[in-house]
Structures are given as C-alpha cells and as structure tokens.
Amino acid sequence: MADVPARTEMRVTTGPIRGSKKIHVGPLKVAMREIHLEPSSGEPPVRVYDTSGPYTDPDARIDIMAGLPALRRDWIMARGDVEEYDAREIKPEDNGLKGPDRSAGVQPFPNLVKRPLRARAGANVSQMHYARRGIITPEMEYVAERENLGRARLASYVRDGESFGASIPDYVTPEFVRDEVARGRAIIPSNINHPESEPMAIGRNFLVKINANIGNSAVASDVASEVDKLVWSIRWGADTVMDLSTGRNIHDTREWILRNSPVPIGTVPIYQALEKVGGIAEDLTWEIFRDTLIEQAEQGVDYFTIHAGVRLAYIPMAARRVTGIVSRGGSIMAKWCLAHHRESFLYDHFDEITEIMKAYDIAYSLGDGLRPGSIADANDEAQFSELYTLGELTHRAWKQDVQVMIEGPGHVPMHKIKENMEKQLQVCGEAPFYTLGPLTTDIAPGYDHITSGIGAAQIGWYGTAMLCYVTPKEHLGLPDRDDVKVGVVTYKLAAHAADLAKGHPAAQVRDDALSRARFEFRWRDQFNLSLDPETAEQYHDQTLPAEGAKSAHFCSMCGPKFCSMKITQEVRDFAAKKNQPADGFVEAGLTGAETAAASKAAALKGMEEMSRLFKEKGSELYMGAGGRDHD
C-alpha cells in the first residue's frame, strides 16, 4: 500500500465489546453479540442485536483500504435481474473541485468499482417489489433471524405493554418480514451497489432503530474522522448512518464510508447538487440533481432524503413562525421555489426519481423540510401541510414498489407528540416514521440529547420505527467522537425504553439479566450487560477503585454495613415457608376508607404468619439496607 498516503491509513476502533462474543447464527450466519455472565450466575449468555459489523469480530481481517466483504453480492446476482455497466465518470465538481488536480482533496478509494449494478431494462430490484410478488429474499430471511434474537426460547415470557395498534409478533418469520415490506409497513434499505451491508428492517413491528449522522462541514472535519465516526457509531449501536457531508471531497468521502459500512448509508443528495452549482440554490436544475442521484446510486447509498414535500404553496405558511424553516434541505428548496416562483422540481419530477430508486433499490426518506425548529412552531399548518403531501408521495412511490419512510420533527412539546404519530400513520399508510427527537423543550442547549431523548422514547413508543440521534452539541457545534457515543447510547436507551413499553417480547430479557446481576452484586455482569460497559465501570471505580470491590457485596452508595439487597433473601426464606402470599387487595381499587380496613386485615393476617415463622426459624439474619435509589 506504498501508494497510499499515510494520512489515509485510518485508525478505526476494532476488537470485541468487553464481555461480549461475536456469534453468527443460522445458515445465513447472522451476526449477533453474546454477553457472557459469571459462572456463579448459572445463567446462559444474553444475546443482543449487533450493528457493529466485522469490526468487533476478532476473527475478521479489517483492511480499510480493501473495504468490507460483499456479503450480499451473490444474493443479488442470483436473482438474475441486474446488469453491470460502465459507471458514470467522476467529475472534479463531484468533489467540489474546480479542476482535475486532487492534491488538495482526499485520494480515491483503492480498487474502485468501475462497473456498478443496476436493474436490467424493465426490471425492478426493490425488496418491496420482490415482497409483493411473494418472493422471500435472503435479505428478508436475514432480518427475521436478526430480529428474533432467540425469541423462540422466550415462550415462557408473559407479554404486556401498550403498542398503540402495532402488530409485533411473538416470533418473526421470513414470511412476516416479506408481508411487512410488501404492505410498506417496513423497509429494508439495500442498494444493490452496497453489498457490504448486513440486512436490517425499519418498521414499527420490529425493534426500534436509531440513526447517527456524520459528515464534514464547510468549517471542520476530514475523511479519516468521518470513517472513524462511522465505525465508532455502529460500535455503540447505530442501525443506519447518514453522511451529511458538505463542501469538498463529498464524493470520495462517501466512497470510503460506503465501502467500509456494514449498515445502510443515507444521504441528502440536494447538498451535493448545491455544491455543484457553487451554493447558489437558484442555479439548481433537475438535470444536475438527477445526475447527482445517479452518481450516489452507483456508489451504493441505501436511502435518499428527498424534500419533495416542500411545495410552493406551503412556503408562506412558515412566515408566522418563530424559527421559520430550519431544515437545510427544506430551505434550499424554499429558496429555489421563491426565486423561480415555480413548483419544486423534486415534486414535479417525483415519478422520474422513483424510476431511479427502483433500478438500484434505494429507499425514500421523504424529508420534512418544514418541520418545526422550536416549541412555538410545533404541529402548525406548514408542518402538517407538508406531511399530507408526503402521504400523497408515499402512495405514488408505492405504485412503483419503491420503499419509503417518512421523516418527522423536530421540536415538539410532549402533549403534541402523539398527534404527529397518529397523523403520520393515517396519512402515510403506516410507512415507517423516522423522527429527529423530537426535542421537548428549547431551553437546554448542551443537553439536547436529553431533551430529545425524552421525546424520542415517547414517539418510539407510539410507533416511530427509527429515531435519528441528537448529540449534546446540537444547536452549538460539530459532535466529536465522545459526543457521537453519548448521542448513540442515549438513543439506544430511548429506543429500548420504547421497545419495553410497546411490549416487545424479547426486550425485557436484558433488563432482567442486568437487574439480577445488580441484585447479586455481579458487578462485571452489570457493566457488561449495560449499553456502555466502559463508562459504567469507570463511574464505579471512581469511588471504589479496588479490584476487590468488583466482587464486594456492597456498593459505595451505602457502604458495607448497609445493603437492602440482602434483606430480600430473608423475605424469600419467609415466603417460601408460607403456603400462599398475603392477599393482594391492590387490584380492588379501594377508597381511602376501604383501604384502611383492608390494610388492617392484611396486617392481622401477617401477624399470624409471622408468629408461625417465629416458631419455625431462629437463624440470625444479616442486616441489610442498601437503597440504591437514595432512601
């Protein structure tokens, strides 16, 4: 690799996540992660969904210059509906350069694919097209295995939860995946030119997914850090990654990211199109935009954010807003419409765009260019008018069997979140909702991963299929490596909280395993079962650094003398000796007065039991009182 300048020998994070082992399940070798617990627990390993790709597999050889193995290549070729052809020639302007001199830029990815794939004339290679013809693709089988996480072993689990009309199955079959994709309720972003991607589904009847945004900007960043951000963000759980790069080297940066990404990559093509016209929105044309779509389609981008819902007539509706139009793509189109006093070319050429999408199986992420940028603007006329148009476009895309998801807000106070979900399901025919946050207040810059995590957990519960992360730097600056991790982990916990509340059959397994570990003072298991083992252990060690503390049956909150966990064993010993538990009058829904009476009755019952116990046992009991929760 002597021909490769040192600056592009990218350092990416590899190696297993601590306490975990990479496994490959079933005939398709679906990648999963197993968290192994201390032998003392007597518990089997806990299987968790794994987005990290080969980077966490010690047996995998990672070579950024070569890219990842083409997992899906054979599946794609076997369908016999694609053809190779000479790729569109890469132009200097693709990288924001004036001429052929690339010394200032990023060098091209080695072994560039010169002959990409596209559908044969008249063919449609979208997963939705196959699904609607009753075909179960390997991608669908992969998704089914991946989503189950051994759910078959959970037959015993009692399900509860409120899913607001979702239809989460006890067990995910390939046929279920096919049916969800066929009806448009789920998508499997899988550009045929991104065979490195591990199939995943985005839909309300699957695990809630999260997206991480990366990308350079006009002000900072370079390609090495972008690829590192990709690997770093999927290590912590990002299900898809959007490359929102602007400025120079967009094309080459994207190539490096795609060839090294095991997760679907999304982009906002209008950003690059705008670069090609020197940042002058008025100079944008359908031809330039179309050429950009082809350019990115050949590279393998899995979904495109297209702001085709920003229609001329809606732009004035943003006038009364406190923060107007905050979507970059939305304002580019608004500017174009105002300048040309014409309807958006994205809307006018929508069906032509769809023709391109189906030739590569690129999914639509219909952008919400008029989303609210402040609490004051939430759920207003501009926002919902656009949503109704996105509904119209969803049905138009489906006519050509092209996969669609819908982007959502933004800044929305809690009491207005549910209306967003309900309208989206109604208007867009249950196409997957993909929301940014929403942020539930405007007053906490520096903490917007939290203000938005609150809204994300709720809208995920209500039915959003994928949550776009927000980092602590939101509104303030560009996220660094630590910000990306905090954003991803925050959104993973919000997505998990949503899965729990929806009653996902497998979600609580991990909570219960961690709680048992906590109760039994298996500190290492607690760390390893958490979303961020390093941080958990580091926080623990700040107070109790001694290695012995890892196995100590107490924690720093209460000290060795106090520990409430201990008391429970006594309680269990006691209960074990009872024929039945004390009567529960809880369900009865008693009034204050009745309660007093029932309370007394239960007390008396308890006295008898305790007297009986007194005769039975004598062993001294260890004193415990360790209230983890502060009292």
Add this chain to the structure above:
Amino acid sequence: MADVPARTEMRVTTGPIRGSKKIHVGPLKVAMREIHLEPSSGEPPVRVYDTSGPYTDPDARIDIMAGLPALRRDWIMARGDVEEYDAREIKPEDNGLKGPDRSAGVQPFPNLVKRPLRARAGANVSQMHYARRGIITPEMEYVAERENLGRARLASYVRDGESFGASIPDYVTPEFVRDEVARGRAIIPSNINHPESEPMAIGRNFLVKINANIGNSAVASDVASEVDKLVWSIRWGADTVMDLSTGRNIHDTREWILRNSPVPIGTVPIYQALEKVGGIAEDLTWEIFRDTLIEQAEQGVDYFTIHAGVRLAYIPMAARRVTGIVSRGGSIMAKWCLAHHRESFLYDHFDEITEIMKAYDIAYSLGDGLRPGSIADANDEAQFSELYTLGELTHRAWKQDVQVMIEGPGHVPMHKIKENMEKQLQVCGEAPFYTLGPLTTDIAPGYDHITSGIGAAQIGWYGTAMLCYVTPKEHLGLPDRDDVKVGVVTYKLAAHAADLAKGHPAAQVRDDALSRARFEFRWRDQFNLSLDPETAEQYHDQTLPAEGAKSAHFCSMCGPKFCSMKITQEVRDFAAKKNQPADGFVEAGLTGAETAAASKAAALKGMEEMSRLFKEKGSELYMGAGGRDHD
C-alpha cells in the same frame, strides 16, 4: 474566626449566574432572576424562578460560619403561637461518636441556637392548619408572588396543553395558595426552626419542582463537600435538598447545611436512628426514633421521609421480586418487622409522630419503602399495597392538619407510569406526589439520569409535583460536583418539559425567547437563556472559539454559506405582501386521495401568489440553508 479550623472554611460558589441579575419583587422582596438580552433584541429581560438564594446576589454578604439571614423569623414570631425552650442536649451518638471527644469529627456550627422554637401547648403551627382556618400567611404570599413570575404580563398568551385534571390558574393569588394547602393538594415545607428558607410550594398546580440528594456515606465524603453540594445544587435549580448522610457527624453536618440553606431540607430520620444503635435494625426502638425526630425537628429539618407504609403483611409480597426491597429505609423496617414479627413501630406510632410534626410544621414525605428496583418489579402487589396504606396515613395526618407528600417509584417502564400517578391521586386524595425518576429501563447504568429523566418528564406531565433527581452515578457510585450539576440540569429540563406539556401559562416564555435568540443568532442570549450557560458556550467555542463567532450570523453546523434562518425573512417579506396565508387544509383530516387533490389546489393558489410577487419584488436574496436539525 481564628478558632475555626481551616478545613471548615468552606469554599462555596457565589456570584450571579452569567447574564442574569438578582431581583427582589414585591413587599416581601421575593427573590427572582432576570436574564437580560442584547439591546438589539428589543426584548425585556426574561424572569425565571430562582432557587439559588443569596449566594447569587452580589449585594449579599456570604458567611458560611454565620449562616443565612432568618428571613421568616419575624413572620413566625408574629403569629404568637410558638415558644422558645431549652434544646435537647446533643449527645456523642448524635454524631456517631462513642464519647465526648469530637476531634475526629466535624466541629459544631458556631453560634448554635440553644433555644429552638416549638408550638405552644395545644397549638398547631403547620401551614395547613393556618390555611384551613382561612389564614393567608406571609409564606403563602411569598409563594404566590414567586410562582407568578410576572404571569400578569402574559394575558396575551394562548394556553394549550393537557394537564390530566390539574387546575393550574392563569394567575396565582395568595388565596389560591391557601386553598391548595388547605385541601392538601400542595405543601409549603417550612419548619419554624429553619427561618432561613425561602417559602416554596410543592403541588401539581404549581411549577414542577425538583429535589437533589446530598449526603456523605460510610465510604466517602466530608462536611465541606456536603455544604458545597448544597450551594452548588441550588445554584442550578434544586428546589429542595435531602441530606441522606449516614455514618459519623450526621448531626453537625446537618446543622451546617440547614443554617446555610435557603431551600427546604429533607431527611430520612431512620438513618440516624440506626446509627445510634450501631446499625443493628433489631435494636431500633420507638423511643430512640422519637428522640431522633425531636433532635432533627429542633435543627429545622423541613420534611421527614417516614416509611410507615412498610407493613408486616406486605413484606412477603417482595419475595417474588427480581430485586426485592431496594429502599434503604424500607429494608431497615422490613428487617425490624421480620426480627420482631411485629407491626412496624412507625405505623403503630404514626399519630404520635404526627403530633411532633405539627409542633414544628414538618411535612411528611411518606416513603415508598417497597418501590420497584427493576422493570420486572414495577406496579406489583407489594408496591401498590404500600401505596394504599400511604393513602390511609395521608388522611390520618390530615386529621391533625399536618402537611403530606407521597414518595413514588423507582423503576417503571413507560406504559406503567400513568397507572402510578392515577392510583396515587385516587388513594392519597391528591396529596403531592414526589417521585424518583422513574427509570424507564435497567440497562443503562452511567446514563440513568437520562433513563429516569424520560420517566420524570412523563410523570411530571401526568401530575407529579416534585421530581427527585438521579445522577449519572446512580447504581454505580457517589455523585461528585459535576454529577450533581448534570443531575440537576437534567431534572430541570424534565420538569420544564412537563410544565410545557401541562400548559403552564408562563412556561413557554423562556423557550420562545431562546428560540428567537437562536433564530437571530444572538449567541450570548442563547447561552444565557439556557439552563447551563457555561456548558452551552463551551460547546459552541469548541468549534468556533473566535470571539467574532459570537456575533456571526452562522454556526459551525452549516458554515457561513448555509443558513436556513436567513430564508425565513424572505418568506416573511413574501407573506407580508399577501392578503392572507395559503389555506390550511391540515385540520380537515383528509384521506390520501383527498390530500393529493387539496395539495394540488394549494399549489395552484401558490403559483398565482408567486407570480404576483414576481411583479412586486426584485431584490436579490441571500442564500441560506442552515438546518440546525441535521438536514
């Protein structure tokens, strides 16, 4: 102060919060904070609720050795229903010491009050007692002024929100406060021996409050850091502080905290009682506990957490749990009950405890000793059985006009949160609910301020009056100064998100002011209006450190060429020229087909408008596209 060892010359944080000015409003000089905006904004200062006390007042002289001025002393004396008496003698065991030698401990607070106050024989000095007799106390007047935050000026504001049956008034009158206290729907914790406290109300019809816990432990910490934590936590917005100290020097630590606290202080007396019997729960007696209540009552503790709901008969119900009993106080009592096979002495002596409470006006915080410590244990028989008993005790305390709030969980998945609020309101006669979190998942140790902030925002929206904060160290270690700040700010934003969703008439003023500042690139105003100005500016400066960037009309996310904020002015110019906005067909609730039609109609309408505009204007428009929200 030569006689004072250097180690107790506590360094506490003083000085105004940046961009803010301390003001004192009305005849009672109610402390508030005004955030001043750049003159270019043409906006008045934004008034915000201020818990920081004199520490942020440049005109106040802070002397930790002397303590704070006795703001309420005259009000208390003027009521003529209290008497001074010789304080209970402080014993070595009060500080966990074996003998009179205190060299190992914390030296006593200088100028200790030797003659505390208590109600004259037969009198009742609780705010509830006054309220029920129709008396409006200065404390109630103070609260009214404090809660209004100049709401009178907000007549124009349109209220929305879903309050789930709360009765938040447009304007808070002293009579409203009296009525809320009289019916038990709000409390004003105000021990007559803590005259330094600035009156505040806890109730669902007032701003949602937050509590911060501090306290040493058997493993770490000292008094200096405890008092510093107090001042630090109220600086960022803690409305009350609980001293959960255990181990040595409990008495003196508490004295230092109380004499320097402008906010109500809560404790869990059973912790100290347990210290007095060497940590052996079986050795606890009613007499020792009662003596501890008097000791703390004389010091001025404003509310006591009493786990009187942990009844003998409920203990077995915790047997089937994954994490059993996680409340420290709860497990102490469970242990006592099991050891003596007798009903809890807290329950048996409840009315006697109430006699003490009313003599000093100490409020009950009825502890949830059986709260769930894991998702698996949420809303179970043990938890709700205890809740019903807390309901019974609430009504018993109210018979003696003693103020009561109820503590709540814990670990609860989102779909089970609302049931907690509804049952509490029903069973406890709308007594204020005071919840810890709840944590909505168990799998994110290190991020539990967020897993719990998600639950806290929701339960606050449903009606919880005060949210007990959780720090990033929850379950792992003792919070340090930074953890306390992150915990407080996270809970402030959760409480504010709840106020917004409830439709609090004044809540959105701050969001709108910040959003306007954001839209107009008034960076300093953005920082100053945020909950944590330092962090917001620091994050901004990591990408754009130059001083000029503070006034730059762009940010690092998009760079100078892109900025969506700009486009909106054009939109406004356009709209201003229109007679009316484009018709909103949003409310109509259209089907996909109807939408397409309406969408087209609106588009045509837009075309005409734009054509008209074209004739009217010619000025070149600045290109903008800065999507703060990532696209």
